[in-house]
Amino acid sequence: MKSLAKDTAIYGVSSIVGKFLNYLLVPLYTYVLKQTADYGIVTNLYAWTALLLVLLTYGMETGFFRFANREDQDAPTVYKTAFLCLLTTSTVFATMVVLFRQPLADLLGYAGHAEFVAMMFVTVAIDAFACIPFAYLRYKKRPILFAALKLLFVLLNIAFNLLFLVVLGKNDVFYVFLSNILATGIQTLVLLPFTLPKGGVFDGGVLRQMLRYSLPLLVLGVAGIMNQTLDRILFPYLYTGADAQAQLGIYGACFKVAMVMMMFTQAFRYAYEPFVFAKHKDRQSVEAYADAMKYYIIFSYLILLGVIFYLDIFRYIVSSAYWEGLKIVPVVLWTYVFQGIYFNLSFWYKLTDETRWGAYFSLIGLAITLVLQVVFVPIIGYWASCGSSLVCYFVIMLLSFFIGQRKAPIPYDLKRIGEYTVLTIGLLAVYYALRLYYISNMWAMMGVGTLLIAIYLFILTRKDFPLQNVLRNRRSHGSGRPN
DSSP states (O other): OHHHHHHHHHHHHHHHHHHHHHHTHHHHHHHHSSSHHHHHHHHHHHHHHHHHHHHHHTTHHHHHHHHHTOTTSOHHHHHHHHHHHHHHHHHHHHHHHHHTHHHHHHHHTOTTOHHHHHHHHHHHHHHHHHHHHHHHHHHTTOHHHHHHHHHHHHHHHHHHHIIIIIISOOOSHHHHHHHHHHHHHHHHHHHHHHHSOOSOOOOHHHHHHHHHHHHHHHHHHHHHHHHHHHHHHHHHHHOOSTTHHHHHHHHHHHHHHTHHHHHHHHHHHHHHHHHHHHHTTSTTHHHHHHHHHHHHHHHHHHHHHHHHHTHHHHGGGSOGGGGGGGGGHHHHHHHHHHHHHHHHHTHHHHHTTOTHHHHHHHHHHHHHHHHHHHHHHHHHTHHHHHHHHHHHHHHHHHHHHHHHHHHSOOOOOHHHHHHHHHHHHHHHHHHHHHHHHTOOOHHHHHHHHHHHHHHHHHHHHHHTSOHHHHHHHHHHHHHTOOO
16 A cells, blocks of 8 residues: 555656646636637547557556556567557558548548548657556556656646647647647657567567457547547537637636646556556455545545636636536536446456456447437537546446456445545535535635535544544654664
8 A cells, every 4th residue: 555655646746747737727728818719629539549549558557567467478579569569550541641631531520620630640650659658667666767758748848838829829729739749759769768668579479368358448548538529529410509619718728727637546546557557466456446436536535616706716727708507517527437447446357357247338328328319419508518428437337346246345434434435515505505505605605615624624533534543654754663
């Protein structure tokens, strides 16, 4: 658990700092781009690239971790095989995109902007290839280098955006995509000297084994990412109003406000995935998984409360032209909580090599998302988009828990998790009751929110992080005595 906490802290700092810096691009885009419809284009194409990234990596990242940690496999050979495989498929895809950019742009509804599609899809091809070198850094336990390279991309992307949109005054969507491809290309060039395969050989037999393991994860990944992005992909086709791109821009911008929850989930995942596969050799690891789940939920609830109670400040992340969509933020936050819990639960089928269950769950979630969006987006717009995601992750989270407890039981502390869930819902109920019926002043409500968070922290320190134990441990470390 100490190792997990250390790596989470390093990955978390880089992820949170990086995402926070990327937050700065959201107000930049919403204040500088000409209209909300422009941000709708950005939202839509980024959703497509998220789907393509899963297709182009086809589960090989998780497959690499699985086979590199197996005693009957040579880790350098596993890495070189995955590296060359991803390099080949990404290069072929990028070439095809450049050659057929116009027909592809026509198909996606951007006939007059084929350059948008070409730049974004070539960028995702580079990202897909780079996922294996970045996975190698995680495997080799080099979180500081991993974090530095991730932050390099963020800083370059921000710098190019500021150069084009602010310094040169180019308030056009083209320069958003140009900044992205430049930053991605430079990051990858810096990454390669640290991660070029040394030793090992390309092994077709190993590749076939990895693909057999990973391809079910591709189905899982495609369905999973579509659960996350289908709302932004389908919205322009389903929404019946004339301002579909503008509404999508509002939805996409307000979705970003809730991304602090996703930052925590992503940071936890970067440390947790290699930790789980390495610890699988330890028969007592199920207790560690149970603890990790409990603390993940505890801190997710704390973040959720913080964002909701201080939403009057967080709203300034986006221009006032987008504020009408801020009511979706609590729904998105709960979606991220369920998504994170589902991710933690998913390890039972990865560790037992029954990855088909992940595909089943994701396909069920995709069916839920698709049906709800097709039926309700024409009626209630982006409320159906965020609501469908919430229902999707809640259902597949429950399915994964109940089936996983039959297949590979883990002693989760359901009593304590339930207590924090009831506490969180109770604090939210108090907050909304006061806001709706008694207090209208923004600053007074933030004071109420601060008091409610203090109550949560007080209970947290009494039940799971007793301060006297923390102080005792610090004194023990300081005196050189074992604690």
